[in-house]
Amino acid sequence: MNKSLDRGPGDTLRSLRLRLTGRRLRLSVAVVLLVLSGVGQSVAEMKPLRLCADPDNLPFSSNHPETPGLYLEIGEAIGRVMGRPTTAVWNLTYFGKRSVRTTLLAGQCDASVGLPDDQDFMGPRVIFSKPLLQVGYALVTSKSTRVSGLNDLRGRSVAVQFASTPQSMLAQHDNIRMVTFREPEEAMRALAAAQVDVAFIWGPTAGYMNKTVLQDAFNIVPVAGPGMQWPAAVAFPRGQALLRDEVNRAIDTLGTVIDALKLKYGFPTAEPMTLSTKNGTTEAPTLTSLNARRAEAAAPLPAAQAGERTTGQTTLTTEADIAEGQEVFNGICAHCHGPNAVQAERRIDLRLLRHRYGGKMDETYLDTVTKGRPAKGMPNWSEVLTTEQVNKILVFLHTVQVE
C-alpha cells in the first residue's frame, strides 16, 4: 500500500515516508546488535517463529523497524508469550492467495498473521487461530457528518475502491455518485482534498492515514453486511494444529497488548453499523455542504518535517576496512557471489547493487544480510557475522559497483 504513498501527489506523505526510510539504517544496525549481543540467550536456542509478512503494507506489516505494523507486532507479542524469537519472512502480497501458496504452504514460514478465517478463503489447506481483529470496510466522513443509511448518500460523491464490496453495493444505487480509486490511500487523499463527500473504503488503511497524516479529522465507522467484515486470525498450514493451539493460548493473554496496538495504528474500533437501505426511515441528510468541506480542506495538512536524512553511507572508509570487508566477503559470501564479487550470473552479481537499488542500496543490503531471502536461497547471516563485519563487507562492495 505504501507504493501509492510513493506515487501519489501527497508531498506530506512522501516526506513522512522519507523520514522513516532515513532512520532505517541505524535502526537495522541496532536490531542486529540486539540479536548478536546475547539479549535473550535463553531464547536463542529456540527455533524462531517465522512470520510471513509483506514488507510494504502498512498499517499491517512493514520492514521499517519503527513501524513493523499491526500484524507483525501482534506476531512478535505472541512470540514473546511463547518464549520464542520471531523473524519476518518477507513476501509481497499483491496476489494474496498466490503468496500464501508460495510461502506459508510451501514451508517458507510457520505462520501468517492477518488472513481471513473463512472457509471460502483457501479451503482446508489453511487453518486458523482464534480471531484477533474484525477487519473490513468502513464509511469515512467528516466529524460533522452523520450517515446511517444509503439514503444519506443520495446525491453525494462517494470514494470506493476498484473491485471492492462497497463498489458492488453502491453500483446498485444510481443516485449515488461513485468515484473509483485503485488504492484506499488515493481515496483518503481525495476525501481530505474535498474532492468527494464520503469514502467507503478499507477501514484499517483509512484509520492509519487518519491518525498519522490527517490529524484525526475524520470519523471511521465499519459497515456490517456480506463481504464487508472478516475475522482476521493467524493462519497456519494444515497439520500445524499443535502450534495453532499454542498460539491460541498466547492470544488469550494479549487482550490489552492488542488494544494498545490498535490505538498505535489507528485501527477503527467502532462497532460495525448496518447501512439501512430502506427509503424514508432515516433522518434528512446531514452531510455538510461540499463548499464547507472545501474550506476545511484549504487548511494545509499537517506538515511533516523534512527530518534528518542519513545518506546511507557508513563512516567506515579506510583502506584497511575495505581490505577487511573483502577478506570476509571472500571467505563467506564468495561461495555464491563470486571471489571479489565477480559473478557472471546477474541475479546474484553484487556489483550491480547500486545499479539496481540506487539510493536504497545500503538499506537493501543490510536488510537482505540480516533477514535473508529464504525463498531465493539467501540465508539470514545475522547470527554468523558481526555488525562490524556486515558493515565492512558493505564498504568493500561500494568499491566494486558498476553501472
Place this chain on the structure above:
Amino acid sequence: LVFPEVVAQRRRNASKKEEEMSVRLKLLAGAALAFGILIGVTQVGFAEDALTNADSNGWLMYGRTYDNTRFSPLTQINTQNVGQMKLAFAFELGSLRSNESTPIVIGDAMYVSTSWGPKYVYALNAQTGERKWTYEPEIPDDVLQYACCDVNNRGVAYADGKIFVGRLDGKLVALDAKTGKELWTADVVDYKQGSVITSPPLVVKSMVITGFGGGEYGARGSLQAYDINTGKQLWKTWTVPGPGEPGNDTWKGDSWQHGGGVAWLVGSYDAKTNTVLWGTSNPSPWNAAVRSTGTSDYGNLRNLYTASTLAIDADTGKIKWYLQTTPEDAWDYDGVNELVLTDLKINGQDTPVMLKADRNGFFYVANRETGKLLSAEKFVPTNWAEKIDLQTAKPVEVSDKRPGMAHPVKDVCPNLIGGKNWQPMSFSPNTGLVYIPSNNICMDWSVSEVNYRRGVFYLGAEFPTHPGPGGYMGELIAWDPVAQKKAWGIKEDLPFNGGTLATAGGLVFYGNLHGLFRAVDAKTGKELWKISLGSGIGAGPMSYAVGGKQYVAVVVGRTAAIPAFLGDVGKQMVAATPEGGTLFVFSQ
C-alpha cells in the same frame, strides 16, 4: 555522425545564448530533415520489401508475416518424408516454466526469448544453434507479484537491424540485432498496476506498436506506437474511450477509468489499407453491475472497446472501426485472440477477411476492410449464447448462463480460458483450413469466495472447472472458415495445448501439454511423425530455411500459473510433465 560534431562546434563558437539556441535549432532541424529523408526512404523500402513481401525462407515476426497465418511456403519437408525428420540441434533456454516464444529467423540468424521477463533473449546461428549473443535484462525481483498469468514471454520483433522486446516490467526496448546491446528503452506502462508486457510488438513502417496486460487489475488499455530509431512515443490510443470520445457512454459512471480492454496479445497489419488489427481483453472489474446493468439487457452499456477487435489507422492511431464479440462480458471472454488475414470466396465473392477463433466459443469471419461480420459459428461446445446475430454482431444470450452478484451459474461453456486461448492457430491457403488449438472446458461461476490483495479482503469470483461434453478437454480442430464447420479433429485429454504451424509441404505441426510434438497431414489429420520433448508445449512451432535446408523449430516449457486457476484440472496439467525450457530444431 558529422552533424552532431558540427552542432557542437557551432555551440562552442556562439557568443550569445539566444544565438546559440537559434543556430542549434536550425542545425538540428536541418539534420533531422536530412536524416528524416534518408531514414524515411530506408524505412518505407524496408517495410515494403522485408516485412510485407517476405521471402519464403525466413520467419520474420511472431506469425511469420503480417497476416498471422503461420503458414510456411517451404516444401522440402513434406507428407512423403516427414517421417525421417531428425534433431538438428537443441538449445537450453536457461529459464524454466511457461516458455511461450515463437523464434524469428532473419537471414541466417535466429532470435528467441525465454520466460521470466524475458530472462534472456538469444541470437543464434539458425543452422548450427551456435550462440551469437545473449541479452539479459534487469527485471525487478517483484515482477512476478504483478503478472496475473505467469512470467511468460512470447517472442521478439525485428526491423532495420534492431530487435524489439516487450518486458514484464512494462518497458519496451530496442536491441542492436548484431550485438544484443540496448539502443533505447521506452516506459510503456507501470507494472506495479498489474500491467505487464508478455507478447512481441508489431513493427509497421518506422513504428513499433505494443499493448500490455492487466485487464483484471484495473488497468485501462491502450495501444502505443514508438519510433523504431529513437524510442519516442508517436501515438497512444486508449482502447477504452474517455469522456467526450465516442463509446464513453457505453460505461456506467466512472467505471471506464479502470475498464480493462487491454491488448495483451499480438496484432496483425493490412498493408493495403494501412490498418493495424488488434484484439482487446475483457472489461473490469468482474462484477458487470459496476460498469453496466449486470444483466443480458445491457442496452447501450456495452463497455466499448473491450472484448473487441479494433481496426486502427497505422499512421495516426485513430480507431477506424470495431467489432465487439462479447458485449458487457461477465465470463472473462477476452477478445484478444489473433486475427488471421486472408482472402476467401464468400458467397462467390473474393472477400478480404479476418478470422478469429474467439475465447467465447464462436469462430468469426468478418470483412477486414469494413468490420462487417460475415459469419460466426460455434467451434467448441458453447452454451452461454444461442448464436450471434449477424446484423448487429450481438450474441443472443442464454440469460441463465450469465453470472452476476445475485445469480451464480452452473455449467457454462466455454470456461474462462475460452474455446481458444493465446496459443496461435494457423491457416493454410492450400487446404483452406484453419488449425485451431481448442479447449473444451466448462465452469460454474459464483461470487462468494473471499479474495485478498495487498491488505484488502474482498469478494472474489470462483469458477470450478470441469471437462466439457465428451470428456476430452482439448482438440486440434481443422476448421473450414467458409463452410463454418469442422473438417477433422484430434482430441487431447488435457486443455491448453500448443499453437500450430501449417506448411506448403502439406503438414501441420503442433505440440501438446504432455510434451508430444507431432506432424499430421493437413488434409486428413493423419499422424505422420511424433517425438516426445519432455515438457508441456504451448508455443507455436515455426519453420525456415538456411543454406537450402528446411528446419522446423519449437520451444517447450510447461505453463505454471494458469493451472492454479483450474482446480483439479490444473493439477492434471501440472502433473503431465516437469517444467522446462528448451528450443528444439528439426530437419531432414
